[in-house]
Amino acid sequence: MNIYEKLLNVQIELKAPKGQFNKFGNYKYRSCEDILEALKPVLQKHKLAMYISDEVVDTNGSIKKVIRDEKEETTTTQEIIGKKYIKATITLVNVEKPEEVIKASAFAREEENKKGMDGSQITGASSSYARKYALNGLFAIDDTKDSDITNNGEDEESTEDKEMLVEIIAKNITPEELSKFLKNKKVKLLDQANYKDLVILHDLIMVRIKKEKSEENKLKDSSEDRSNMIKKIKEAINGEKFQRMLNFYEVDEIWQMSDEQLRKIYNKIFKK
Numbered sequence: 001m002n003i004y005e006k007l008l009n010v011q012i013e014l015k016a017p018k019g020q021f022n023k024f025g026n027y028k029y030r031s032c033e034d035i036l037e038a039l040k041p042v043l044q045k046h047k048l049a050m051y052i053s054d055e056v057v058d059t060n061g062s063i064k065k066v067i068r069d070e071k072e073e074t075t076t077t078q079e080i081i082g083k084k085y086i087k088a089t090i091t092l093v094n095v096e097k098p099e100e101v102i103k104a105s106a107f108a109r110e111e112e113n114k115k116g117m118d119g120s121q122i123t124g125a126s127s128s129y130a131r132k133y134a135l136n137g138l139f140a141i142d143d144t145k146d147s148d149i150t151n152n153g154e155d156e157e158s159t160e161d162k163e164m165l166v167e168i169i170a171k172n173i174t175p176e177e178l179s180k181f182l183k184n185k186k187v188k189l190l191d192q193a194n195y196k197d198l199v200i201l202h203d204l205i206m207v208r209i210k211k212e213k214s215e216e217n218k219l220k221d222s223s224e225d226r227s228n229m230i231k232k233i234k235e236a237i238n239g240e241k242f243q244r245m246l247n248f249y250e251v252d253e254i255w256q257m258s259d260e261q262l263r264k265i266y267n268k269i270f271k272k
Contacts, residue, residue: 003100006046011140014042022170032132047095054127057085085109088130106134165198166190172205229266236269
């Protein structure tokens with residue numbers, strides 16, 4: 001039996017159930033480890049050996065993306081620099097005929113930074129994604145019903161993109177957003193919603209996160225601006241004059257003054 005006949009048998013026999021459960025997102029998913037655990041005995045049965053390797057692929061150069069804001073009636077050009085990807089390659093070998101080899105690869109982009117993760121964790125997560133989808137491609141793993149899949153009685157075709165989208169949403173959605181979405185769509189789990197609704201939900205969450213980051217930056221800038229004003233006012237005014245200023249604004253310490261009061265004094269001193 002040649003390697004392609006053996007691979008066909010493995011594809012037919014392999015069942016890789018979704019063995020992981022995300023409590024926050026309330027959905028089940030299949031990890032790379034789940035696939036490998038289900039795969040090993042089937043490979044042994046058909047006398048196939050497999051190993052996986054990773055490499056970092058750097059996409060050189062950049063592309064320019066034109067963004068049109070209809071509301072503001074403005075057009076901006078954004079330069080997107082080349083990104084780094086983790087390339088996972090699976091090598092399948094026919095033990096009975098070692099010269100027969102099949103290879104399959106998949107890519108996952110390595111984010112520059114990700115909240116709550118250091119560099120090694122980011123690379124590890126990208127590697128897991130790439131390996132998982134390389135395995136899916138080689139062994140034709142789809143989302144046909146597994147014994148542990150919960151649904152509403154309807155067969156729903158799910159894609160790899162949908163599975164990844166659900167994972168991203170679950171990591172960023174708030175409990176209130178999740179509850180509202182499930183109620184509106186009349187589903188119990190995120191992965192029971194259709195792909196189009198999930199894309200809309202994802203975009204709304206990203207808008208919210210972007211707004212939150214913008215507000216955080218404003219607060220940070222405001223705090224730094226206040227500290228800078230206090231420092232410069234204390235350097236410019238001292239002794240009795242400084243005390244008279246505190247008495248005038250009826251405070252014991254300068255940090256008790258409002259932003260408006262500090263700015264008024266600052267402008268009076270430095271913007272004559």
